[in-house]
Amino acid sequence: MVRNAISAGVLILLATTGVAGAESSKATAAVTTFYNWYLAQHGNVDWYTRRRDDVDWYIVKHHHTEKYLQVRPMLHPILFGLLDETYFKAIGEKMPIYVNTTPDQNIAKMSSFDPYVGASAPATSYRIGPSWGGNVSVGDQVREVTLVSVDFAFADRRPKTRITLVVRKNGNSYQIYDIRYASIPFYYAGPIADLQRFLMDYNC
DSSP states (O other): OHHHHHHHHHHHHHHHHHHHHHHHHHHHHHHHHHHHHHHHTTTOOOOSOOOOSOOOHHHHHHSOOHHHHHHGGGBOHHHHHHHHHHHHHTTTSSSSOEEESSSOTTSOOEEEOBTTTTBSSOOSEEEEEEEEEEEEEETTEEEEEEEEEEEEEOTTOOOOEEEEEEEEEETTEEEEEEEEESSOOOBSSSBOOBHHHHHHHHTO
């Protein structure tokens, strides 16, 4: 009886490990799909055309670009909605996102910010790192997610960056839910630590 109980426990452990491995593989595949697309766009991910002349806001809002339709399935609706608001508001600007390079926001040291790589310029290559399971709070509920680390390199030999993608299952799809940053020198209402929180502050 003891041997059977131990055998059953081993089977349960192996099954759980297999499920976790499958989740990690699917999450990593989702991240890979997104960054292959990102590199194909040369980092120009903004799905609204920059314009400084008169803008027909109805056409802009209701006739979406090819990029909009391509990227939407890759991002969780919560993150996509925040980014869409950011890009839409910035249609009349040269660049969609500007942040501070010093913690003192009274000092005008501004930089463009590419939130997908945690740098002021687009990356030219990436490398997928380790992945692991975790949880995020969504309202009063806790949801399981997979975290995937990614390293980036740049054309001008600036220091490489590393960020962590939070991937969440949505129906049958795995989508990027958030991006977490570590040790990047950018600030907006404090150090920029994760993309969702930053966009909520930026869009206010």
